[in-house]
Amino acid sequence: MENAPSTSANMLGVLVWIFTWWLSEAVPMPVTSMSPLFLFPLFGISSSDEVAQSYMDDVIALVLGSFILALAVEHYNIHRRLALNITLLFCGDPLNPPLLLLGICATTFFVSMWLHNCAATVMMMPVATGILQRLPSRTNSGHQNQENNNSNDDLVTKFCKAVVLGVIYSASIGGMSTLTGTGVNLILIGMWKSYFPHEKAISFSTWSSFAFPLALVIFLALWAILCLFYCRKGSTRALSAYLDKTHLKRELDLLGPMTFAEKMILTVFSILVVLWMTRSITEDIPGWGSLFGGRAGDGTVSVMMATLLFIIPNKKQPGEKLMDWNKCKKLPWNIILLLGAGFAIADGFRSSGLADVLSRALNFLENAPYLAIAPVVCLISGTLTEFITSNNATTTIMVPLLIEIAKTMHIHPLLLMIPGAIGSQFAFLLPTSTPSNVVGFTTGHIEIKDMIKTGLPLKIAGIVALSFLMPTLGPMVFGTDKPVNNVSTNYLHVCG
Secondary structure (H helix, E strand, O other), X not given: OOOOOHHHHHHHHXXXXXXXXXXXXXXXHHHHHHOHXXXXXXXXOOOHHHHHHOOOOHHXXXXXXXXXXXXXXXXXXXXXXXXXXXXXXXXXXXXXXXXXXXXXXXXXXXXXXXOOHHHHHHHHHHHHHHHHOOOOOOOOOXXXXXXXXXXXXXXXXXXXXXXXXXXXXXXXHHHHOOOOXXXXXXXXXXXXXXXXXXXXXXXXXXXXXXXXXXXXXXXXXXXHHHHHHHOOOOHHHHHOOOXXXXXXXXXXXXXXXXXXXXXXXXXXXXXXXXXXXXOOOOOOOOOHHHHHOOOOOHHHHHHHHHHHOOOOEOOOOXXXXXXXXXXXXXXXXXXXXXXXXXXXXXXXXXXXXXXXXXXXXXXXXXOOOHHHXXXXXXXXXXXXHHHHOOHHHHHHHHHHHHHHHHHHHOOOOHHHHHHHHXXXXXXXOOOOOOHHHHHXXXXXXXXXXXXXXXXXXXHHHHHHHHHHHHHHOHHHHHOOOOOEOOEOOOHHHHHO
C-alpha cells in the first residue's frame, strides 16, 4: 500500500472511518450515512456536487415513491384485509395446519415483494399473532388429563413457533424477489450502474426474472423445513377447536366492505407494478420506456404514481385526498440516506483509484473456480450480516471488493455481485441479525435455538439454490456469459 496514490489511501481511511461508525453505532446510522457529503470533498476524493448527486438518482426516486405507496397501504389497513382473505383461502375445511401456515407465509412473501421487508414484517406480525391469540396458552389442568393437555400444548406451541418464524423469514425471502423489497437489491443495481455506466441497467422486470424463481425455491424450502420441524401429527386435532373459517370470516366482516380509497390505492399500486414490469421487456419487445428514448426509469413512474395519491380524493371528507404530507412524516429517511451513502462509496471507490489497487492485490484468485468461490461469497456475506445487523452495510462493504475479484478471475462481475448481495440477506440465525428477526423475537413465541434450528438448513438451502441458479439462469437473464468492458468473461471457466 506504500505505493498507492494519496487519493486511494485517503479513500481507504475514509472507508475505515465510515464502517467503524456503522459497526460501532458511535453516531446514529443515518448520520454516518451523511458523512461522505463532507469527508469526500475534504479528503480530495470527489467534489461536493459529485458526491451529492449520489443521494438522489433514479434508484432513490424508486424507493421514495414506493415508500409513499407503502404508507398509504398501511394507513388504510389494506394489508390486514389482504392477509385475512388469503389466510381464509388457505385455512382449509377441516383445518389443515400446513396449508394455513403456507397461507400466512405466502401472504407475507407477497407483501414483502412490494414493501420493504421490515415494513412487511411489522405489518404482518400483528395479523399472525392475532390468529395465534385464538390458541390457548399452556394449561395447568389436573392430573386426570395432564398427559393429553401437555401433548396438545406442545403441538400448539410448535405451531406458534412455525407461524412467527414463517413470517420473519418469508419477509426476508420475499424482499429478495423485487427491487423494492429491500435496500440491498437497490444498492446492488446502483453500484452496477455506477461501476459500469455503459452497460445495460438492471430494470425491475430483469431483476424479478431472476430473483423471483430463486426466492420461490427458497420459500418452498422454508415451508418444508417448518412443516418438518413444527407441524407434527395431531396438529389438526389440537388446533381445529380454536382456528376455523368462522373466526377468520368474523375478523374480515369487522373490516367492512372495501372503501373507495382502498380501491383507488390498490388500482394505483397495480398500475405501478405493471409499469415497472413493462418498461423494458426484451430486446425484441422494448417496452414503453422506448417511447421516451430511455429517459424514463423505474423511479420516474414510482414518483408519478405516488404523486397521484396527493391528487385523488378519498371521498371521506370534502377536499381530503388519499394522502397528505403529514402521513409521510414516517418516511424511512434512514434507509434513503444509507442507499445514498452506498452509491457515494461506490463512486469514490472507483474514482479514487482504490479499486485498481485492490484488483492488483487479488491476482492470486485468477485461477480459482467460480463454483468454489460463489458459495463462500454467500456464506461470508450472510455471516457478516449476522453480526453487523445491517445487510445494507454488508452489501456496501462487499460489492466493490467482489467487483475487483471478478475482474481478477476474468468473469462477469454480476456472477459475484449478486451472490454477495443476496447472500447478505441469508441472516437467519440470530434475533439481532435483521430488524425483521427482532420483530419476531419480541413476540415471545420463539427462542434463539428455534432460529438456529430453522435458520441453518434454510441458509444452506439458499446458498445451494443461488450457487446453482447464478451460472445457469444468470446468463439468460443478465447476459453473464458476455464480456463487460475490460472484464474478459469466459463462461466455460465459470462452469468449470
